[in-house]
Amino acid sequence: MTDTFVFEAPQDSCRLPLVFDSPHSGRLFPSDFVSRVASSQLRTGCDLFIDDLWGSVPSAGGHLLHALYSRMYIDLNRAPDDIDPLLLDGPLDGINPTAYSERGMGLIRRLALPGVTMYESRFALPEIHARIQQYHEPYHQQLQSTLDALRQQFSGVWHIDCHSMKSRGNAMNIDSGALRPDVVLGDNDGHSAGADFVDMIEQAFVRLGYSVVRNSPYKGGYLVRHYGDVRNNRHSMQIELNRALYMDEQKFSPNENYAALKKDLCTISQQIADFVRHAAA
Numbered sequence: 001m002t003d004t005f006v007f008e009a010p011q012d013s014c015r016l017p018l019v020f021d022s023p024h025s026g027r028l029f030p031s032d033f034v035s036r037v038a039s040s041q042l043r044t045g046c047d048l049f050i051d052d053l054w055g056s057v058p059s060a061g062g063h064l065l066h067a068l069y070s071r072m073y074i075d076l077n078r079a080p081d082d083i084d085p086l087l088l089d090g091p092l093d094g095i096n097p098t099a100y101s102e103r104g105m106g107l108i109r110r111l112a113l114p115g116v117t118m119y120e121s122r123f124a125l126p127e128i129h130a131r132i133q134q135y136h137e138p139y140h141q142q143l144q145s146t147l148d149a150l151r152q153q154f155s156g157v158w159h160i161d162c163h164s165m166k167s168r169g170n171a172m173n174i175d176s177g178a179l180r181p182d183v184v185l186g187d188n189d190g191h192s193a194g195a196d197f198v199d200m201i202e203q204a205f206v207r208l209g210y211s212v213v214r215n216s217p218y219k220g221g222y223l224v225r226h227y228g229d230v231r232n233n234r235h236s237m238q239i240e241l242n243r244a245l246y247m248d249e250q251k252f253s254p255n256e257n258y259a260a261l262k263k264d265l266c267t268i269s270q271q272i273a274d275f276v277r278h279a280a281a
């Protein structure tokens with residue numbers, strides 16, 4: 001079994017019920033991946049560098065889980081049955097496509113970019129199930145078991161799902177063409193995390209000069225909705241960082257502000273850790 005993710009835990013002495021995950025920063029493709037799409041077009045769908053930008057989380061006391069394989073192969077931020085019927089050859093048993101699949105960006109992507117189809121032929125359902133078993137399930141088992149163990153040990157658990165967004169949406173995005181703020185915080189319109197947690201993170205970014213918007217255009221995807229359970233003191237929210245803050249969006253390379261943003265995220269991670277330390281005490 002190949003490793004499909006990296007999981008970094010903090011030292012026991014500073015271990016907090018805090019888990020960050022980055023499902024879309026992976027760059028690898030398995031050898032069975034055959035696509036008609038150029039690698040530069042595949043990269044636009046990925047959250048490059050997000051795992052590195054949040055790399056100080058374990059030293060602040062949080063856990064950091066990040067995928068090694070590309071979301072253009074299978075998307076860990078989708079339900080395992082969010083399968084696009086247009087990808088399938090044969091019976092459609094057990095699929096439950098959502099609006100993501102309708103836009104061509106379900107569990108397995110149909111479109112890399114608007115009008116750019118990923119695959120020349122259709123899949124048999126067992127081929128998709130094999131991807132789920134090898135890549136989707138191990139990641140979610142690691143996340144679920146970590147959150148469960150922390151929730152047993154502490155009075156609550158706090159999860160942050162980390163992403164990046166293009167500085168301007170394309171035709172597959174619900175805000176097509178619009179310029180985006182520095183940061184979008186998603187808590188499923190207030191349903192997946194406590195307001196005090198989200199307020200604290202918003203203030204941490206604003207204090208450092210970043211513009212922040214909540215839940216538009218991103219409310220949080222499958223991860224936040226699946227793992228957030230506020231009544232049981234399980235909080236889950238999403239942070240989308242504008243790629244223009246830290247990378248050249250055409251060349252996919254870090255820009256001159258990369259180190260400054262990484263330093264700010266280190267500061268913010270420590271503030272989040274302080275909040276969790278007090279909230280879980």
Ligand SMILES: [Zn+2]
Pocket residue numbers: 024047162163164
């Ligand atoms: Zn993402």
